[in-house]
Amino acid sequence: MKQHRSKVYLLLALVAAGILSKFETSISPYYFQIIIYIGINVILASSLNLINGFAGQFSLGHAGFMALGAYTSAVITSSLHLTPGSAASYPMFAAALIAGGLVASIFGLLVGIPSLRLKGDYLAITTLGLGEIIRVIIQSLDFLGAARGFTGIAKLADFFWVYAVVAVVIFTIANLVRSTYGKGFLAVRDDEIAAEAVGVDATRYKIVAFITGAFFAGIAGGLYAHFVTYINPSQFGFLRSFEIIVMVVVGGMGNIAGVILAAAVLTILPEALRAVAQYRMVLYAFLLIVIMISRPQGLFGAKLDWGRLWRWIGRRPSPPAEGKA
Amino acid sequence: MMLEIDNLQVSYGAVRAVKGITLAVDQGQIVTLIGANGAGKSSTLRAISGITKASGGHIRFDGRDITALPAHAIVALGISQAPEGRMIFANLTARENLAMGAYLRRDAAEIDKDIDYVFAMFPKLKERIDQPGGKLSGGEQQMLAIARALLARPRLLLLDEPSLGIAPILVRTIFEKIVEINRELGTTILLVEQNARMALSVAQYAYVLETGTVRLHGPAAEIAVNDDIRRAYLGEH
Numbered sequence: 401m402k403q404h405r406s407k408v409y410l411l412l413a414l415v416a417a418g419i420l421s422k423f424e425t426s427i428s429p430y431y432f433q434i435i436i437y438i439g440i441n442v443i444l445a446s447s448l449n450l451i452n453g454f455a456g457q458f459s460l461g462h463a464g465f466m467a468l469g470a471y472t473s474a475v476i477t478s479s480l481h482l483t484p485g486s487a488a489s490y491p492m493f494a495a496a497l498i499a500g501g502l503v504a505s506i507f508g509l510l511v512g513i514p515s516l517r518l519k520g521d522y523l524a525i526t527t528l529g530l531g532e533i534i535r536v537i538i539q540s541l542d543f544l545g546a547a548r549g550f551t552g553i554a555k556l557a558d559f560f561w562v563y564a565v566v567a568v569v570i571f572t573i574a575n576l577v578r579s580t581y582g583k584g585f586l587a588v589r590d591d592e593i594a595a596e597a598v599g600v601d602a603t604r605y606k607i608v609a610f611i612t613g614a615f616f617a618g619i620a621g622g623l624y625a626h627f628v629t630y631i632n633p634s635q636f637g638f639l640r641s642f643e644i645i646v647m648v649v650v651g652g653m654g655n656i657a658g659v660i661l662a663a664a665v666l667t668i669l670p671e672a673l674r675a676v677a678q679y680r681m682v683l684y685a686f687l688l689i690v691i692m693i694s695r696p697q698g699l700f701g702a703k704l705d706w707g708r709l710w711r712w713i714g715r716r717p718s719p720p721a722e723g724k725a
Numbered sequence: 726m727m728l729e730i731d732n733l734q735v736s737y738g739a740v741r742a743v744k745g746i747t748l749a750v751d752q753g754q755i756v757t758l759i760g761a762n763g764a765g766k767s768s769t770l771r772a773i774s775g776i777t778k779a780s781g782g783h784i785r786f787d788g789r790d791i792t793a794l795p796a797h798a799i800v801a802l803g804i805s806q807a808p809e810g811r812m813i814f815a816n817l818t819a820r821e822n823l824a825m826g827a828y829l830r831r832d833a834a835e836i837d838k839d840i841d842y843v844f845a846m847f848p849k850l851k852e853r854i855d856q857p858g859g860k861l862s863g864g865e866q867q868m869l870a871i872a873r874a875l876l877a878r879p880r881l882l883l884l885d886e887p888s889l890g891i892a893p894i895l896v897r898t899i900f901e902k903i904v905e906i907n908r909e910l911g912t913t914i915l916l917v918e919q920n921a922r923m924a925l926s927v928a929q930y931a932y933v934l935e936t937g938t939v940r941l942h943g944p945a946a947e948i949a950v951n952d953d954i955r956r957a958y959l960g961e962h
Contacts, residue, residue, distance in 0.1 A: 583824070583825065583828065584828065586814070586817060586821075586825075587814060587817075587825050587828070590814040590815065590816050590817060591812060591813075591814055591815070593776055593796075593808070593812060594808065594812040594813065594814055595825075596775070596776060596795070596796035596797050597774060597776060597796060597800070597805070597806050597808055597812065598800060598805070598825050598826050598828050598829075598873065598877065599797045599800035599801055599805075599828050599829040599877065600797055600825075600828055601795070601797045601798075602797070603795075
């Protein structure tokens with residue numbers, strides 16, 4: 401029943417994305433770019449929320465997964481000489497995005513394996529290291545353009561593609577964590593040993609979280625590459641991972657709607673602060689500090705009162721996607 | 726024999742907590758492991774439930790070797806544990822904790838019946854049903870841990886120090902419930918306790934552990950009148 405209703409919402413969101421994409425030329429390119437970045441950041445933050453918020457792991461390597469998806473899909477679409485506008489390009493573009501997601505999820509598995517032994521800070525440092533390794537390897541590969549970057553990527557990603565993926569990602573994650581199966585995430589996050597003691601295969605949940613999270617980050621990377629048309633390794637550094645973490649923390653770990661809102665707000669904020677020119681990043685950092693002091697559980701989500709949030713989510717099975725798209 | 730442990734060893738790094746314990750639990754019984762702090766009681770229990778890995782020896786359940794199985798797979802076989810320190814989910818409500826106990830079951834109607842059953846057994850839990858587990862008192866957490874373990878419908882229930890950190894008046898209640906579970910549900914119970922007097926009063930068979938080995942074992946009634954045991958564990962002269 402709930403499943404059925406959320407599928408209807410997904411369909412509505414996809415249709416809305418299709419209709420809204422017809423208007424994309426009627427707004428200024430600057431605002432349009434921000435809207436696309438919001439979508440990409442929502443995908444990145446939601447997928448990291450699965451790993452950090454729901455499974456209770458601490459990954460700092462999300463930009464690495466994004467880079468893998470960006471480069472993999474860019475190599476595929478470039479070697480196939482796909483061009484925007486030609487209808488035949490788009491099925492191949494979808495395949496390239498998925499390939500990027502798969503490559504990222506293979507690395508997600510590699511990163512997930514240490515998570516079986518490492519906890520908290522140690523895991524964070526390990527994932528940070530692996531994310532950097534991915535970046536440095538790309539930087540040393542000549543056929544990927546090395547530090548010069550990868551140019552001439554076809555501009556295949558538009559409003560529809562980005563927001564269709566946003567809808568699918570939110571639908572998938574919401575269904576995953578709210579299902580009977582998803583109860584296991586709650587248990588693993590709360591107390592791993594207790595989870596094992598009631599029969600939850602904690603290992604599998606952590607691996608599923610890393611693989612799924614990395615997959616969607618890879619897709620986000622692919623969309624990003626095919627929107628900006630030029631990528632280079634410095635776009636996928638530690639700071640990028642850090643930005644995504646901040647969105648998850650500000651939105652509230654494990655709060656689906658909160659993280660979506662935070663991703664949108666934190667994408668717009670630096671732009672809105674352009675008026676104060678050089679003090680912009682100082683103000684941004686200051687706002688983050690204020691938020692963390694006044695709402696340590698996140699702006700929109702209650703980390704401490706997880707049970708209440710859970711029931712709140714349970715009452716409203718709609719993925720908040722349709723409002724966005 | 727339902728549970729057979731043969732020469733079990735458990736080590737934490739260089740520390741050998743269990744140095745070759747052999748014991749057996751017969752179906753339908755309450756068997757207790759008593760002994761002082763550090764005797765290896767909890768380590769033995771954790772090795773059975775798979776939370777800690779045995780470094781040597783064998784554990785058989787219904788004749789099947791479960792020594793190397795992961796904890797979640799052991800629960801699926803019908804062994805569940807109310808762990809020491811209770812280990813309830815602090816951020817989930819009492820009800821959600823119980824529901825999590827039935828994680829491996831798919832019979833929703835029967836789960837609801839079992840939840841009613843444990844609420845009848847521990848009426849205090851029912852009052853705290855929507856409280857986060859972490860907000861419950863020590864005694865309530867202990868009841869919740871036992872109730873949660875029951876929700877898995879185990880054939881063998883492992884209880885680790887149910888009297889630890891609980892008001893003395895509650896200890897008696899909890900032991901009455903342990904006997905009730907054994908009689909009414911026919912659940913076999915392996916009980917680890919420092920409160921030897923209580924444990925011996927409810928168990929049929931007892932093992933006395935000392936520094937990682939079995940010092941003595943026999944019917945609980947005999948152990949309870951053994952002079953050495955009375956001096957060492959029951960505080961009598």
